[in-house]
Amino acid sequence: MHTHTPNGLDLLEARLRQDLSWLELPAKPWMIKKSHEGQSVIDVAIIGAGMAGLTAGTALSLLGLHPVLFDRAPEGYEGPWVTTARMETLRSPKQLTGPALGLPALTFRAWFEAQFGEQAWTELDKIPRTQWMEYLRWYRKVTHLEIRNEHQVLEVLPRADQLVELQVQTPKGLEKIFARRVVIASGRDGLGGPSLPDFASKVPQQRRAHSSDALDYQSLKGKRVGVIGAGASAMDSAATALECGAKSVDMLIRRPDLPRINKGKGAGNPGLTHGHIDLPDEWKWRIRHYINAQQVPPPRGSTLRVSKHANARFNLGCPIDEITINTDGSLAIQTPKGIFELDFLIFATGFKIDWLARPEYAAIAKHLRTWGDRYTHEIGLQDKELQDSPDLGASFELKEKNPGQCPGLERIHVFCYPAALSHGTxxxxxxxxxxxxxxxxxxxxxxxxxxxxxxxxxxxxxxxEPEIIGDEWSVAPPPQALEKI
Structure with missing residues (x-):
């Protein structure tokens, strides 16, 4: 356990205030204020107050805007970190500056060292997941963003009068809110939901879950559990089930081997960060498809967390052919490797982009343009995720499939994972x-x-505002008068 440094955060917060003062940030308010139906119109409404929403909100506020963030979770529980995420540590290297926006005092490292010192930072391997949430809570506090928790956006309705109307369920009831622009920052599944194979429907609801579901893993104690997939979330789910006393966990992995190399990590450099948006369509598609097809390997630590259990089994080359229900309600999973008798199945099968699956976007789902509408990929590079990705403009804004059919659609900006094909990660x-x-x-x-x-x-x-007031000089006499002097 790290030794806590008293007053460390107070000193860091003072440093942050000083840095912002030296940089003349945030900019003074400059927006033309609008009102509609007797209420103030929000500059930018941000849906989601997790990491992406906080970073976007802070970037906007530093430029003199006043964004308002809406999140359905209670304060301090935004995003997946302390709700549905199950990894012990983040996968990202600890030194990445993340949401700091170029401000050293806003980095995780500054926050960590202010409390525990440089030696503890040197000894830290990866950032514990729950500690990352503590940092984001602090980030929220010191950036002074206006965040409305327990506010769920039920409808997003672009209009022709330069406004977007939001129907929001609040603790006080249903509210109608107007914003000039909306940013969707609602996470990995924010534009759809869990991706489930067709055969999932054969499994009774009480016998299955997706890895992103808010499942009580204690309920798996003594049960034979199957996990479909081999990515990070599959390992995290398997390990959590084992740690909660599952009788056994069978990982059912379609591939004959686990991917070993994270190609996305190899793609990470300032050239791609700033240059992806300007690449020709075929290069954007080719790069994103290659990374998707290669798949991201699970972290070494997460994999060891599973394999250290004697009752964990890695079944490679094991796609599912058929699922039948036994008379006692248990599952018989037929695969090329044989039949697995299981009590519960966890689908660690990722997410899909499906605007129609999100009722809040029903008004815009059929109008927005996807990459499938605008681009014909090369032969052999079919990719459902890329096909369904929204086609975004230079400021992450949506575009109309048929111009004029949904006025105001371009006032909605997508700042979550599905923006990757248009903008990079x-x-x-x-x-x-x-x-x-x-x-x-x-x-x-x-x-x-x-x-x-x-x-x-x-x-x-x-x-x-005058620069000079008129008493700084005297008017010279005409040249003729000077000659007589």
Missing amino acids: VSGDIPAISDGAKRLAQGIVSLFYREDIADHFENIKNFS
Whole structure:
């Protein structure tokens, strides 16, 4: 256990305030304020107050806007970190600056060293998952964002009058809220939900779960559990089941071997971070498809967390052919390796993009343009995730499939994982989240300024702060008068 340094965070927060003061941040408010139906219109409404929402909100506020974040979770429980995530540590290297937006005092390292010192930082291997959530709670506190917890956005309705209407379920009831722009920052599954194979429907609900479900793993004690998949979430789910006393865990892995190399890590450099958005379509598709097809290996630590249990079994080359239900309700899983008798099945099968699966986006789902609508991929590079990815503009904004059919759609910006094909991985993962948030914020600021240019020009004309007041000089006499002197 690390020794805690008293007052360390107080000193760090003072340093952050000083840094912001030296940098003249946040910028002074400059937006043209709007109202509608007797209420103030929000500059930018952000759906989600997890890591992406916090970073986007802070980037916008540093540029002088006032975003408002809405999250359905209670305060301090935004995102998956202390709810459905089950890894012991983050996969990202500890030194990545993540959501710090170029401010050293806002980094995880600064927060950690302020409390536990440099030696503890040197000894730290990976960041514990729950400690990352503590850091994000602190980040929220020191960035002073307006966050409305236990607010669930039920409907997003773009309009033709430069507004987006939100129907929001709040602790006080249903509210109608107006914003000029909306940013969707609702996480890995924010534009769809769990991806389940067709045969999942054959398994009774009480006998299955997706790895992202809020399942009480203590309920698996003494049971024979199967986990479909071999990625990080599969290992985390398997390990949690074993630690909670599962009788056995069979990992059912379709591939003949586990992937060994994280190709996405090999792609990470400033060139890709800043250059992906400008690549030709075929290169964007080729890179993202290659990384998808190669698959990300599970972390070594997560895999060892499973394999150290004698009752864990790795079944490779083991796709599922058929599932039948035994008379006692248990599952008979038929595979090329034989039949597995199981009591419970966990699908660690990732997520899908499916706007129609999200009732809050029902009004826009059929109008937005996907990559499948705009691009024909090369032969052999079929990829459902890429096909369904939204086709986004330079500021992460949605585009209409048929122009004029959904006025105002471009006022909705996507700042979560499905933006990766258009923008690269700058909106969902720790490494480049600040770069993405700055791109988003600068883009939105530019759009607002262009939209209100007539008002801003009037403000320029009406600006009346004098630099000089008229007593700094005296008027010279005409040249003729000088000749007589």
